[in-house]
Amino acid sequence: MSMHRFYLTPDEWTSSEPTLGSEDSHHCADVLRLQVGDRVTLFDGVGSVADAVLTEVHRKHCRVTIGERTSTPPLKCAITLAQAVPKGKNMDLILQKAVELGASTIVPLLTRRTVVRLDEEDGSRKQERWQQIALEACKQCGRNQVPRVTHPCSLEEFLKQPREGLVLLASLQPGAVSIKEALAKTPDHPAVTVLVGPEGDFTPEESAVALTAGAIPVTLGPMILRAETAALYCLSVLGHELF
Secondary structure (H helix, E strand, O other): OOOOEEEEHHHHHHOOOOOOOOOHHHHHHHOOOOOOOOEEEEOOEOEEEEEEEEOOOOOOOEEEEEEEEOOOOOOEEEEEEEOOOOOOOOHHHHHHHHHHOOEEEEEOOOOOOOOOOHHHHHHHHHHHHHHHHHHHHHHHOOOOEOOOEOOOEEEEHHHHHHHHOOEEEOOOOOOOOOOHHOOOOOOOEEEEEEOOOOOOOOOHHHHHHHHOOEEEOOOOOOOOHHHHHHHHHHHHHHHHHHO
């Protein structure tokens, strides 16, 4: 049976008996009802993981002693999902599943056809919430590297940023190739970015900007997929081909 997992920032690991955060302490004491002497797993979000023993259990502060630390290597390919923000809570689902499927970075895109509109303050608040969702997903799925969720931006802003590796554009246009065919165009893949549009897809102008930036249009099969399904399809195929 796997042990319950809790997160401590890398700085907190330097303490001989660090304290879990307030939410984790509440979960540990009031929800899981763990006791002094029970064993848990700690991870730092950048690859380190260790067994630990609870030495104090309180709903506001649970203290632990950390055992031997081991390091989890990163996945062989750094996958970036640049995802147009869908309406409702579908972005929450995409984030959770993107963590489980191995995305290293998630970029929320605000496109022409995106229903959601965010100003700078709203974007920062959403970014913080989405980053927390990614952290919670890591606790659940056993992943020791927490993916980075960036501040929301436009497709054009994102494409102007420096990046490495292949860029794939999920496309409904004729002439798009399969993801496997796109990956075969180059031998090594230390990094891959996949661009997924909103319901209704990217506008022709946005697609043209992506193609000019070197993106390869890829088909997601014969069906028209919902935005959240498209993201999970792309990540699943990339994981199968690259991990």
